[in-house]
Amino acid sequence: MTHDYTFLDADNIAEYLRSRPEVQGRIDPDRIASIREIGDGNLNLVFHVLDADQRGIILKQSLPYVRMTGDGWPMTPERAAREANSLQEHFALTPELVVEVVVYDPERYILVLEDLSDHSVWRDALNRSEQHFDVARRLGSYVAAVAVGTSILGRDRGEVAERIAETQNPELCTITEDLVFTEPVFDIGRNSVLPENAADAAALTADRVFAAAMAEAKWRFMTQAEALIHGDLHTGSVMVRGASGASAESVKVFDSEFAFYGPVAFDLGALFANYSFAAARATALGETERASWALSLVSETWQAFEQEFLRLSENWHETNLFNGDFARARLDRIREESFLFASAKMARRIVGAAKVRDIETLEPGLRAPAARATLASARALAANWRGASDIAQFSELVSPHLLNS
């Protein structure tokens, strides 16, 4: 398929905004004061536009290829539709926790988004050693709202069948399947580690238990169409506002182009893995207390998820068969799967092609032990995820590696 549409740039943005009545009252296209490209973006163009009254708006446009590598790696721009769609659906469920889509333009694959530039990307805040409280709790309730509100538990089954058909996202799912599940086990030439971590990476490759766990994780990812999950819920997909050391004034989830009907535990596992990176970083920097705090976020998110899931279960779609016992059995399954998916996410960010700044920006002398601890944690989770019946077990499995004893 060829894709023939005009890419946004500083010279055509004002004209574009003039053509969109939906943005009226949010920004004045005739008095644009500044346009900045802010995409840290491996994938898309992202512009921050301000008018003379300092009112802002964000324009995010998908290109028909991966931006990082140029047009050598084609990728469907339809991912913008997946993002717009899922953000709108999640916003309808929890408007306080999701960025607002002002308008989606399917012809040019442009999302016009609420301007959150008074927020920080949570990963950046964590990497500055900041602590925003109550973020993890709110993310747990966001995942629960999505788990119920987009699934047959909370919606008419006919509507869900339609949504599953409309939200197919095979190209982006394939990226996850390759990078998150397969390649940490079978290197196709994209993996890399520091020389000091070569033995750790070799041990991971030789770990048959880890390989079997990744097979199970990939299978479940590809077959369990439970809910319209975010699909990439790491700390870089969350923005927070407010001072360090206090409860966040605002928490907003964004960047959901990997959304599809998949396992709810995949979003939880992504969060747990990223809390673990934050803990590994804090330990490397000698910030012992902050490391414990980062790891405690696993329980904070889980408990909020569980509480909200059970609350919603009291009057979801069908309570005869899908009763309280059923809800608790679902939670048991989601808990153990969240350990499994966290394991995958942890390993891939150390050995795989796409790394995380939490670890990568540590100087090599600190990075190698942090990477080693993260890989050991991934393997411990892969060996023990089945039957994990208490969220405290997550910390019991990883803290010997990630925290200083």
Ligand code: ADP
């Ligand atoms: P990509 O999918 O290419 O990674 P993102 O959606 O992650 O694009 O956006 C890239 C960066 O742009 C984010 O990390 C953030 O710094 C900034 N950004 C994205 N959306 C907004 C927004 N609504 N308000 C303010 N900044 C944003």
Ligand code: MG
């Ligand atoms: Mg992003």
